[in-house]
Amino acid sequence: MSKPKGFIRRTKQRELILEVLKGTTCHPTADWVYEKVREELPSISLGTVYRNLRSLVEAGEVLELTFGSSFSRFDGNPENHYHFACEECGQVSDIDFPLQEELEKRVEESNRLKVHTHRLEFYGICQECLNKKE
Amino acid sequence: MSKPKGFIRRTKQRELILEVLKGTTCHPTADWVYEKVREELPSISLGTVYRNLRSLVEAGEVLELTFGSSFSRFDGNPENHYHFACEECGQVSDIDFPLQEELEKRVEESNRLKVHTHRLEFYGICQECLNKKE
């Protein structure tokens, strides 16, 4: 019991991946990281990059942001509103929360860009799953 | 030039898809919509569902939310912070904006659930792309 359960061994590959991530302000895709690390360590495989990114995210050392189109969910209400995603059962539900229009204005003021819309969502455990747990 | 450019023809398939979406509070995946519409119209194909969802989103009649894992971007900073995604060039950048911790509390209070974290991002045109346009 000396090693914590999710013990992560330190390898050249993992160190390089983390170094690349810490050393860039762009928010790279897995593939970009792969190409970058390959400059140092040409033999690394894409699978290794994916596996390490996953474990780094699980270890809380790296943030993952999902964009793009996969695993989309659709909502018949086209007005902007906010969502809650349960980390336990995967359900996504609308939440009753007023639209924060002023956030967009504040972002436009402090950063020089044009905001069209924003997306806000919360992650946690839904009521049903909370009930099941006790 | 009488018809608007992105003219959308009305078909049985599209009507059914929209009806299914408007008639549910869950936030279905494309596949769920497919199964549901198939109860009415067994001959519909999954490709048609995808194509229609896409055009409905483009027409602004439906919201698309992306969850899950595809097209992830990674961030070496594991602290929660907010992002801006440029709809023109696709770049994702950090924005300088204070963390709104109190949002989580407010959601927990008005809805009975446990919030672990939240995600807030803004979409629009970045400064560089704005400059290019004029």
Add this chain to the structure above:
DNA sequence: GTAATTGCAAATAATTTGCTGGGTG
């Protein structure tokens, strides 16, 4: 030594696309 980790390649999973015939405006 042993268990985590690697590289490689094949497998998945969600979504998109080419084609050809059919239905809408």
Add this chain to the structure above:
DNA sequence: CACCCAGCAAATTATTTGCAATTAC
């Protein structure tokens, strides 16, 4: 009757996984 759109299947894209060899601790 032109052209958008359907169905079908094959193609893409991002990501995951099985396996045998390797390496960190």
